[in-house]
Amino acid sequence: DSGVTQTPKHLITATGQRVTLRCSPRSGDLSVYWYQQSLDQGLQFLIQYYNGEERAKGNILERFSAQQFPDLHSELNLSSLELGDSALYFCASSPSATTSTDTQYFGPGTRLTVL
């Protein structure tokens, strides 16, 4: 158990809908990272938040947004869902802002299925 929790574990929804994925980092970790793993695109870094502020952006679509709240949990919002958004979404956390010295601990993932 990495100490990172993600809810829900599974999510099934329809095209055009909007969903919110939630991540609670390990106690004491200030950074949260979101990744998408799909059959088409493989593993992709989406976005990083550090202590409430956006820190780094990867291949995140404009239809997706994220935020980190004062209690450090993070939410990834996916809107106008398309079939291609079906994927496993991982959250990871680490103590500081950079990957230079930190180990990232991954949550179990949320499997999103868009029908």
Add this chain to the structure above:
Amino acid sequence: AQKVTQAQTEISVVEKEDVTLDCVYETRDTTYYLFWYKQPPSGELVFLIRRNSFDEQNEISGRYSWNFQKSTSSFNFTITASQVVDSAVYFCALSEAGTGGFKTIFGAGTRLFVKA
């Protein structure tokens, strides 16, 4: 542009064999970080190692070892005396500093089957 290539899509070995997973990267940055992650059949991602671009020392951790060679832009991973529990998908990743922070890209992964 940054790129990570894991040319081996799948590797199958028999238990106790040694196996090397290849990773070749491209980057223009002088400061970057390389990683290996394991994704067992259960699906979670497990961090294995991080190496920064200024440290070319090879590392050994139990049956795992990593060979970092800047001259060939490679960061290969060797499992000695493989075990069935090593069966997983292994990802190599590269982080380089972008505006405001580090961004990570992953290779396509190598699926390792270890047969008893």
